[in-house]
Amino acid sequence: MTRFLPVLTVLLAILALWVLAxxxxxxxxALDLAEREGVAVTPDDARTRSETSAFVLMTRNPGEIGRGYSLDRPRLPTPVQVGRELWKTTGAMAMKGRAFSKRSLIFHGWVTLQSTLFGFALGTLVGILGAVAIVYSRTIEMSVMPWAIISQTVPIVALAPMIxxxxxxxxxxxxxxxxxxxxxxxCFFPVLVGMVKGLRSPSREQLDLLRTYNTPxxxxxxxxxxxxSVPYLFTSLKVGIAAALxxxxxxxxxxGAISGLGARILIxxxxxxxxxxxSALFAAAILAGVLVTLLGWLQGVTLKRMGVRP
Amino acid sequence: MTSVVSARNLSLTFQTNDGPVHALKDVDLDIERGDFVSFIGPSGCGKTTFLRAIAALEHPTGGTMTVNGMTPDEARRARAYGYVFQAAGLYPWRTIAGNIRLPLEIMGYERADMEARVENVLELVDLGGFGKKFPWQLSGGMQQRASIARALAFDADILLMDEPFGALDEIVRDRLNEELLSLWDRTGKTIGFVTHSIPEAVYLSTRIVVMSPRPGRITDVIESPLPKERPLDIRDSAEFIEVAHRVREGLRAGHGDEL
Known part of the structure; x- marks a missing residue:
């Protein structure tokens, strides 16, 4: 409970801020809708209203604020509306046996998850191999490391269509x-940086000791x-999988993709x-949370098996 | 007697940004088989550097050195010595037995032989029954004993120890000194031992090498008159105090040169 209390507090604060916003x-x-229904609002024409600040409008029409919480296509939906939409496109569809219909977020989430895991595996492999090469070769470190850093400064949005x-x-x-x-x-970058650090983490004495055994x-x-390097690897993997998503x-x-959470956001x-x-955004956030939690669990199990002090 | 380690005019200069540092200059020394040789002196006198040179972890820039009649590097490849550092440096992901098995795995010992050796050296350092524990479950003194066991597990007849008890409190240190002496007696190894402590050097050694800094050199080599049997209270005897006095004089003389 003491672990969840701080997280819950922050979550509640965010929800409160959201509802207020x-x-x-x-x-x-809300005022446009009220006007169409014949309710008197001030100012009474949409043009003037669009140039008036939200807080002025709210103080002049306190009775109509409530309408903003139940719009069909709100600019900012309430948490309840998002939750209902999320359920409608996931759980509700799954119960009707249409989990993998094109309108279901489970389907789109699955498409995104597949690519994420594929990319994560690829990025982790490249990151680890790159780190090994960098640690064992000064030449590769000098020639590859700057490019690895530069690669992360190029906006991925610009690069994606080209790829x-x-x-x-x-x-x-x-x-x-x-x-x-x-x-x-x-995703390869955090893995690369973490693994370089991890592979270099043994102390001078530990390396000298192996020299005294004439170790290959x-x-x-x-x-x-x-x-x-294992503890460093897991920390990097958690950053890496979020980056992969x-x-x-x-x-x-x-x-121009038509499936995947990204496509849902665009559509x-x-x-x-x-x-x-x-709802697509939240589906992505939940997916990321689940993946990071899974990795955290795997980290705990692995480190425990390696005898790390609990 | 055959010299296990022999150094002639040995010099070692480090090139640093502030110019050359003469860690060792014209050092002559022979270590005989079965000797317990302590190196004592202030920081920068080259005692650790000399030990590392024996282990081929540092490479002399002048003079000659042989270990078991070979160059230090050949001796290292022949796995002629076990080395104990100031930090126990046990792998946290291996059990105590696993840590002691490390050099045996690297050197390709048979599996059954490994287990027997691990059991044997654990008994030797009084850690019987702790093989399955992880390093963090042991005290600092026990960890250092495990690291000594690791250096004893394979058949090297030289044991090099670089301030192995430097980070431990005095009570633990006394106990480990006593145990080290009995271990040396039972195994018949040749031991090179670096220390900061005069009582430790006098208590343990058959020979004490007193060194001084800038440039690192030997100022005195003292043959200990103490008997091989040394209970802890030998430190109150007149002979002990006399040797300790001579070591202190040697250290002071080294500083006098500099002033």
């Missing part, structure tokens, strides 16, 4: 692979450097349905 965000729509176009040019069918590449592009390099790597969603956004934007955007 709904009133000023939706006041214009999609390029991969279709060279005849790769479908979007799974290019999306995975985009997600691996974001492979044994030094397997018996000392690799196990020493962001990468996949970005890969689905500007590229919601194009069709003016903020509720769809918000």
């Amino acid at each position: 709904v009133a000023p965000m939706n006041i214009w729509q 999609i176009v390029l991969s279709s040019q060279i005849g790769i069918e479908g979007r799974a692979l290019p999306k995975a590449i985009i997600s691996a592009y974001l 390099r492979l044994a030094e790597f397997l018996k000392l450097r690799l196990p020493a 962001v990468g996949t969603i970005v890969g689905e956004l500007p590229t 919601g934007d194009q069709f003016g349905t903020p509720l769809a955007i918000w």
